[in-house]
Amino acid sequence: MLSISGVTKKYRKTVANDNISFAVGDGQIGILLGPNGAGKSTIIKCITGLLRFTGRIEINGAVNTSSEAKRQLGYIPEMPAVYDLLTVEEHLEFIRRAYKVEDEAYTRRLLERLELWDKKDKLGKELSKGMQQKLSICCALCHRPRVAIFDEPLVGLDPHAIKELKAIFRELKQDGASVLISTHMLDSVEDYWDVANIMIGGRFAATRVNDGSGSQDLEDLFFQITEGGDAK
Amino acid sequence: MKSALGYLTLTKLKNQIKDLLRSPAKLVYVVGMAALLVFSVLGRSGQELEEPLPMYMLTAILALFYSFMFLLVLATGGNSAKTPMFTLSDVTMLFPAPLHPHRVLAYGLLRQLGLSLVMALVLVFQYGWLQVLFGITWQDMALIILGFAICIFLAAFCSMAIYVRSSGKENATGVLRVCICAATVAYLLWALWMCREQVLPLLSGGKDYMPAVEAGARLFSSFPGLLFPVSGWTAGIVGGLLSGDTALLLGGVGLCVLLAVALSLLVATSKNNYYEDVLETAEVAQSNVTAQKEGKVQEIVPKNVKVGKTGLGKGWGASALYYKHRVENRRAGVFLLSNMSLLFLAITLLVSFGMSRSMDGDVGAALAATFAMGTYMQIFSEALGRFNRELIKPYIYLMPEPPLKKLLYAIQETLLADCIEAVALFIPVGFIVGAGPVDVALCIAARISFALLFTAGNVLVERVFGMVSSKVLVMFFYVLALLVLSVPGIAAGVAAMAVLPESFGMAGLFLGMVVVNIPVSVLVLYLCRNLLQYAELNGR
Numbered sequence: 001m002l003s004i005s006g007v008t009k010k011y012r013k014t015v016a017n018d019n020i021s022f023a024v025g026d027g028q029i030g031i032l033l034g035p036n037g038a039g040k041s042t043i044i045k046c047i048t049g050l051l052r053f054t055g056r057i058e059i060n061g062a063v064n065t066s067s068e069a070k071r072q073l074g075y076i077p078e079m080p081a082v083y084d085l086l087t088v089e090e091h092l093e094f095i096r097r098a099y100k101v102e103d104e105a106y107t108r109r110l111l112e113r114l115e116l117w118d119k120k121d122k123l124g125k126e127l128s129k130g131m132q133q134k135l136s137i138c139c140a141l142c143h144r145p146r147v148a149i150f151d152e153p154l155v156g157l158d159p160h161a162i163k164e165l166k167a168i169f170r171e172l173k174q175d176g177a178s179v180l181i182s183t184h185m186l187d188s189v190e191d192y193w194d195v196a197n198i199m200i201g202g203r204f205a206a207t208r209v210n211d212g213s214g215s216q217d218l219e220d221l222f223f224q225i226t227e228g229g230d231a232k
Numbered sequence: 233m234k235s236a237l238g239y240l241t242l243t244k245l246k247n248q249i250k251d252l253l254r255s256p257a258k259l260v261y262v263v264g265m266a267a268l269l270v271f272s273v274l275g276r277s278g279q280e281l282e283e284p285l286p287m288y289m290l291t292a293i294l295a296l297f298y299s300f301m302f303l304l305v306l307a308t309g310g311n312s313a314k315t316p317m318f319t320l321s322d323v324t325m326l327f328p329a330p331l332h333p334h335r336v337l338a339y340g341l342l343r344q345l346g347l348s349l350v351m352a353l354v355l356v357f358q359y360g361w362l363q364v365l366f367g368i369t370w371q372d373m374a375l376i377i378l379g380f381a382i383c384i385f386l387a388a389f390c391s392m393a394i395y396v397r398s399s400g401k402e403n404a405t406g407v408l409r410v411c412i413c414a415a416t417v418a419y420l421l422w423a424l425w426m427c428r429e430q431v432l433p434l435l436s437g438g439k440d441y442m443p444a445v446e447a448g449a450r451l452f453s454s455f456p457g458l459l460f461p462v463s464g465w466t467a468g469i470v471g472g473l474l475s476g477d478t479a480l481l482l483g484g485v486g487l488c489v490l491l492a493v494a495l496s497l498l499v500a501t502s503k504n505n506y507y508e509d510v511l512e513t514a515e516v517a518q519s520n521v522t523a524q525k526e527g528k529v530q531e532i533v534p535k536n537v538k539v540g541k542t543g544l545g546k547g548w549g550a551s552a553l554y555y556k557h558r559v560e561n562r563r564a565g566v567f568l569l570s571n572m573s574l575l576f577l578a579i580t581l582l583v584s585f586g587m588s589r590s591m592d593g594d595v596g597a598a599l600a601a602t603f604a605m606g607t608y609m610q611i612f613s614e615a616l617g618r619f620n621r622e623l624i625k626p627y628i629y630l631m632p633e634p635p636l637k638k639l640l641y642a643i644q645e646t647l648l649a650d651c652i653e654a655v656a657l658f659i660p661v662g663f664i665v666g667a668g669p670v671d672v673a674l675c676i677a678a679r680i681s682f683a684l685l686f687t688a689g690n691v692l693v694e695r696v697f698g699m700v701s702s703k704v705l706v707m708f709f710y711v712l713a714l715l716v717l718s719v720p721g722i723a724a725g726v727a728a729m730a731v732l733p734e735s736f737g738m739a740g741l742f743l744g745m746v747v748v749n750i751p752v753s754v755l756v757l758y759l760c761r762n763l764l765q766y767a768e769l770n771g772r
Binding site for chain 1: 537539542543544547548549550552553555556559560563564625626627629630631632633634765
């Protein structure tokens with residue numbers, strides 16, 4: 001369960017997030033939508049404990065900056081963050097050791113699914129941007145997080161990786177994890193979202209819960225709110 | 233309508249000036265630099281020697297300095313990532329545009345000349361001592377700067393011509409580099425041979441350096457000594473103007489013009505275009521600019537990394553950071569000490585050699601002076617550890633471990649390297665200056681205490697000024713913080729030296745520093761223990 005209550009983040013005079021509150025329950029997929037500069041990445045960085053903020057963020061009941069919360073959190077940043085001088089396999093060994101996780105087999109499965117196993121001895125600096133993004137995803141998931149945060153995860157991925165990642169979203173949901181995805185690719189999340197939050201100017205302009213009827217087209221909703229246009 | 237390249241050049245210049253006026257930090261920086269320049273000039277006026285040194289000595293100094301810079305530019309490809317001839321926006325917008333490659337090249341060269349002139353302005357800071365020793369005027373200084381700019385410009389042009397002509401020929405660049413190195417060595421050997429009568433007595437224990445210095449100066453201030461390509465010629469132009477030697481001036485100008493024409497022809501008649509050669513540098517420069525904007529520390533990663541043994545092998549929880557750093561250091565070619573540390577180590581050893589000779593047998597004074605110089609350089613080497621690079625990635629913040637524990641493991645590699653460095657430095661220094669084992673041991677302990685203090689200062693600056701995006705400002709705060717943190721230790725050392733009997737020599741000074749620096753460092757680290765709670769990555 002991911003719970004955000006009254007979070008405000010300011011950069012000097014600019015209010016990037018203004019009193020944001022929402023939650024993503026166990027086994028739910030929450031979507032963050034909004035134009036560029038709406039504050040999506042900022043709220044994600046607040047959730048992952050990378051930014052200071054006012055308000056409260058809890059991960060399965062633990063304050064987000066506590067070790068207990070961090071152990072349950074997986075974060076895929078917008079820009080892939082890899083170490084130039086570590087091999088692919090060493091990245092995952094480092095994360096396993098840092099998170100004190102023994103399960104090597106799961107790591108291998110992740111690498112195979114994202115077609116990185118044959119690149120396991122390649123250095124971070126030798127990977128293309130897409131492969132770095134795949135490695136970032138593996139690093140964030142190899143400790144089996146209960147709350148997974150994805151910031152524009154599909155950018156730069158090849159069709160196979162996109163298909164696998166979508167399958168991973170569903171599996172996380174089935175396993176009861178809370179998943180939050182920030183994306184501009186509306187069609188990529190159309191068929192499995194549970195809660196959609198549309199942000200504009202650092203605030204939530206709309207929140208929709210997917211009732212399963214299929215009557216709510218995310219794209220229509222997005223343009224209706226961001227441009228004030230008519231829904232189809 | 234103006235030509236596209238003319239419009240681009242003028243508009244960029246205009247916008248740079250506007251940006252400077254709109255940005256208070258940049259304006260303060262420029263005004264501060266200008267004030268420093270004025271201060272450096274006024275602070276020296278009236279101190280000129282009654283009999284200035286002869287101008288040929290200045291010409292020789294310029295020849296050597298220009299040569300060093302010329303070779304440095306050639307070694308970096310003349311198109312280094314710091315001052316590239318073309319930016320990535322030039323590459324993506326100008327290269328595909330229907331503009332003749334030669335016009336684009338002329339634009340790049342003009343830009344490079346402008347950058348060279350800006351770089352050369354740093355030389356103004358040398359005006360003070362040049363005025364004192366040689367009695368030069370501001371006009372003379374302007375000539376020295378112009379000569380430097382021409383030298384750098386021609387070096388970049390040479391490099392480009394080499395690239396254009398050797399493009400696609402795998403071994404050609406390597407062979408050319410070997411040829412340039414061989415020519416340089418041959419030139420130096422020839423110079424030594426020419427001055428052998430004055431140099432040989434020094435090798436057999438002679439102590440009068442002046443005849444050798446004068447012979448070298450005379451050689452490097454006249455033809456054929458000034459025939460070394462570009463740097464010798466430009467030094468000849470400046471030297472000719474300064475000393476009124478028309479033959480030297482005309483010879484230098486003629487050779488430079490001939491070279492410029494030859495290089496233009498080489499580039500213009502080449503079937504290869506230079507686009508591919510500059511693309512990589514432009515991309516590296518762009519990533520450097522982006523990193524600088526974000527206040528990130530760019531790691532200089534070797535082009536060809538030998539992976540070797542894979543796996544961290546050890547580490548559980550926060551300690552995984554330390555073992556990761558060890559793997560990264562191995563791949564970066566760092567064996568115990570970084571290249572920068574080795575360079576500083578060599579400089580300090582040279583300083584100790586000089587001190588042992590100039591302090592007239594005062595071992596304590598020589599050791600203390602060497603220690604002071606080594607500690608000054610330590611300020612800059614301390615910020616180059618893995619800790620600062622670790623802070624730009626999210627993992628250290630996301631790790632489910634107590635922040636203090638993560639902090640200590642993140643600086644462990646730096647501290648261990650500092651201990652090795654202290655031992656590797658001060659045992660030879662002890663031999664050179666003739667210090668006793670107790671003094672050397674205390675000196676090593678004091679060096680380690682400063683390493684700990686500077687690491688703590690580094691952590692403090694990240695904790696307090698981590699959100700400041702300007703690299704220059706962060707560096708300023710870093711140096712300032714280290715100076716302030718050093719005061720108690722230095723004061724304690726001086727007090728201990730004053731209190732203890734004279735027979736203790738410098739031991740009191742080093743002991744006082746150790747006793748105070750360590751608790752100060754521990755206190756700072758404890759106060760900054762929550763540094764790794766938040767990254768504030770946006771602000772970095």
